[in-house]
Amino acid sequence: MWYDWVYYYLTQINVGILIFIGIPFGLQLIYMLLFWLPKKTFKKTDKINRIAVVIPAHNEEDVIYDTVKDVIDNQKYPREMFDIYVIADNCNDKTEELAKKAGATVFVHTDPDPKHHMVGYALDYGFKELLKIDSAKGAPGELVLKPWKRVKKGRKAESITVNKYYDFIIRLDADNHINPEFFSLMNDAYNSGVKIARPYESAINMTQSAYTKACGLYYIFDSRGGSRVRERIHVDAHVNGPGSLIEMDIIRRIGGYDTVTMCEDTEFNFKRMFEKIKPHFVEDAVVYEDLPSTLKDTLARNKRLGAGNTRMLIRYTPKLFFYTFKNCNLSFLENFLTYIFIHICPILCIWLPGYYIYAYIYHIMGFMGPADLGGYEMVAGMFYVNNPGDWIWTYSWVIVFCIGVLFAFCGILQGVLMVVFDYKKMGAKRRRDLISGILLFPFFSIIYVITITIGVLSKPKWTKVRRNPVKKEAD
Numbered sequence: 001m002w003y004d005w006v007y008y009y010l011t012q013i014n015v016g017i018l019i020f021i022g023i024p025f026g027l028q029l030i031y032m033l034l035f036w037l038p039k040k041t042f043k044k045t046d047k048i049n050r051i052a053v054v055i056p057a058h059n060e061e062d063v064i065y066d067t068v069k070d071v072i073d074n075q076k077y078p079r080e081m082f083d084i085y086v087i088a089d090n091c092n093d094k095t096e097e098l099a100k101k102a103g104a105t106v107f108v109h110t111d112p113d114p115k116h117h118m119v120g121y122a123l124d125y126g127f128k129e130l131l132k133i134d135s136a137k138g139a140p141g142e143l144v145l146k147p148w149k150r151v152k153k154g155r156k157a158e159s160i161t162v163n164k165y166y167d168f169i170i171r172l173d174a175d176n177h178i179n180p181e182f183f184s185l186m187n188d189a190y191n192s193g194v195k196i197a198r199p200y201e202s203a204i205n206m207t208q209s210a211y212t213k214a215c216g217l218y219y220i221f222d223s224r225g226g227s228r229v230r231e232r233i234h235v236d237a238h239v240n241g242p243g244s245l246i247e248m249d250i251i252r253r254i255g256g257y258d259t260v261t262m263c264e265d266t267e268f269n270f271k272r273m274f275e276k277i278k279p280h281f282v283e284d285a286v287v288y289e290d291l292p293s294t295l296k297d298t299l300a301r302n303k304r305l306g307a308g309n310t311r312m313l314i315r316y317t318p319k320l321f322f323y324t325f326k327n328c329n330l331s332f333l334e335n336f337l338t339y340i341f342i343h344i345c346p347i348l349c350i351w352l353p354g355y356y357i358y359a360y361i362y363h364i365m366g367f368m369g370p371a372d373l374g375g376y377e378m379v380a381g382m383f384y385v386n387n388p389g390d391w392i393w394t395y396s397w398v399i400v401f402c403i404g405v406l407f408a409f410c411g412i413l414q415g416v417l418m419v420v421f422d423y424k425k426m427g428a429k430r431r432r433d434l435i436s437g438i439l440l441f442p443f444f445s446i447i448y449v450i451t452i453t454i455g456v457l458s459k460p461k462w463t464k465v466r467r468n469p470v471k472k473e474a475d
Contacts, residue, residue, distance in 0.1 A: 004370040007362050014355050021344050024337040031225040032410070035417050039283045040231045045191040049167035051082040051183055052130055052248070055104070056122040060174035061094040063290070068102035070177045077183035083166075085130070086174075089122035095174075120260030123171075128256045130166065134248075138163030143252055166248045173242040175290040177204060185285040186245045195250065195277050196269070198227065199243040199285040206427045206434075208293055213437025214444035215291050215298065216426060217415050224422050225414075226338070227281040236331035237279040238338065239269040243287030250277070262308025266339070270316055273331065274323060286425055299451045306455020309342040345452040356399070363388040411442030 053071060057064050068084055075082070086099035089109045096106045109125045111117070141164040168190050170183070182199070189197055200223045203216040222238070230237055244265070250272065251257070259267040269279055292298040317336060324332040366388050385391045415438035423431045 003362075004367060007359070007367070008370050010355060010358070014351075017347060017351060021347060024340055024344065027334070027337050028226075028410070031229045032414060032417070034229045034232075035225060035421075037229055037232045039228055040281065041284065042185070042188040042192045042194070042282065045188050047187075047191050048078055048081050049187055049190055050165065051077075051187075052166040052169045053082060053084040053172060054087065054123070054126050054130070054169055055084065055099075055172045055174055055176075056087045056089055056119050056126065057091070057095050057099070057174040058089045058117070058119075058122070059091050059093045059095060061098055063175045064095050065098040065102045067172065067174055067176055068099055068104045071172075072103045074180050075178075075183050076180045077187070082170075082183060085126060087122045087126040089119070089125075090117055116260070118260060118262065118264070120257060120264035123264070124257035124260065127169075127251050130169070130248075131252065131256070134165045134252070135163050138165035140164075143249060145253060162252055164248070164252075168248055169246045169251065171242065171244050171246065172287070173289060175204065176242050177288040178243060179284075179286040179288075182243070182285045182287070185282055189280060189282045189285075190245065190247070194245065194280045194282075195247040196239055196272050197245040197280040197282050198237050198239040198241060199281075199287045200224070200227075200283050200425060201241050201243065202286050202288050202425050202427065203291040204288045204427070205290055205293060210436040210440050211444075212291055212293050213434050214440035215293075217418055217434075217437050217441045218444055218448060219291065220418060220422070220426065221414060223281075223283070224418050228283060230334070231281040231283070235334050236273055236329075237281040238266070238335065239272075239279045240266040241287075242289055243285065245282070261312060262304060263312045266309065267312055267316070270320070270335070273335075274319070276327070288427070295447065295451075298447060299454065302448065302451035303455035303458050306342055306345070306452040307458050309339060310456045313339050313342060342452060342456065345449045346456050348449050349453040356395075359395075360392065363391045407442040411445060412438060415441040 055064070055067065064086060068086065071082075071084060072079070084104040085107060086095070086104045087107045087109055088096040088099065090111060091108075096108060099106050107126050107129045109122050111121060140161055142159055143162045143164075144159045168186070170186060172178070178199075186197065186199075202220060202223070203212065205212050206216040207213065227237055229235075240263075257264070257268070258271060261267050272279065292301050313336075320332040320336045324330065368386065368388055368391070385394055419426070419428075419431050419434045419438060423434055426434065428434050
């Protein structure tokens with residue numbers, strides 16, 4: 001009958017989908033298996049470079065003073081070699097006043113267009129202001145334009161002379177704190193030839209509650225697992241969060257900031273990779289950010305993440321595959337396999353439950369697929385069944401087993417590994433302080449998938465982030 005063939009073809013589609021989502025999950029499993037790899041360190045240097053710290057802020061009066069003061073008071077780096085710039089973006093509170101009081105220089109950015117109320121526009125404005133400071137204070141130096149493009153034989157790369165004052169930029173968010181060695185570690189990386197890099201991302205409020213512990217473990221895995229492994233096997237890092245290092249020459253070449261999308265940091269990283277600039281990971285440089293402490297906060301954050309990354313990945317997927325083969329560089333493919341998790345979330349929330357509910361109803365009604373195919377089905381590639389009752393029980397046990405393995409191995413075990421090795425970077429004094437986070441970690445993963453799915457199906461919108469009144473413990 002026709003409904004038997006409908007079931008058959010839906011089953012074939014489901015098999016293809018399971019194979020598709022199994023590939024990126026396999027990549028994450030590799031990161032877990034390579035958890036033991038030693039971290040990459042950069043050679044200590046005596047050369048001290050000049051740093052511009054850039055902090056975009058929209059109505060951040062609750063946190064901006066502490067963030068600026070923390071940088072000024074606690075960095076083990078010559079004070080005269082770094083300056084802090086806060087970009088007060090369309091603020092109607094005391095962000096500008098408090099940032100100045102803490103010791104920052106403030107760029108006031110006002111744009112009445114609501115479509116421009118995103119961090120990319122603020123950064124573009126702030127970086128262009130830095131270029132003016134370059135012109136006023138810097139010493140002349142030659143800047144080669146677009147060195148990543150091939151120059152014809154017998155010709156010299158086009159170049160211009162510009163004034164250079166700052167060597168590199170550290171971008172922070174308004175709620176960030178950083179460890180005292182942060183600037184020194186980034187300086188060592190820069191002097192080793194690094195042009196763009198990300199730090200280890202941890203949380204200010206990691207130990208605030210069981211929920212923040214689980215949330216923190218989820219986000220921290222990419223630092224302790226994925227980023228370390230990428231750096232050790234020479235795959236490009238994902239520079240997509242606060243605390244990133246950007247060589248000032250990059251900003252000079254592009255004349256500001258060349259992305260204003262919802263996920264501008266990820267897009268900026270993609271563009272630098274296309275220009276053959278390799279992103280790195282500086283693990284001992286730690287940035288502490290404010291993580292969501294409630295389901296409502298998580299939903300607000302992941303709606304932006306899901307909506308922004310979906311549109312960004314649709315735009316860049318063809319180019320990522322093209323550069324994988326053009327440059328013989330698997331970093332582009334690895335980026336795709338990592339960010340495709342955003343699109344996998346709706347599959348996990350919508351397709352898989354829908355298909356298996358349909359399949360169970362189909363078999364409960366006593367059907368067993370097209371008679372032309374023998375009336376049997378292979379379950380999970382291992383078990384042959386030829387009647388509806390056997391199918392129901394066999395698939396039930398397979399599903400329970402798979403979920404159990406995911407919870408125990410990719411959930412609990414992954415959380416245990418992070419806590420055992422990196423509990424100090426998470427702000428905990430003892431490993432046992434994070435046990436509740438380990439136990440809740442698999443359940444938070446479910447929350448993450450659901451909230452990302454809502455974001456994928458939502459219209460992107462930049463909203464104010466609610467801050468938690470929790471300070472980072474002394475390092």
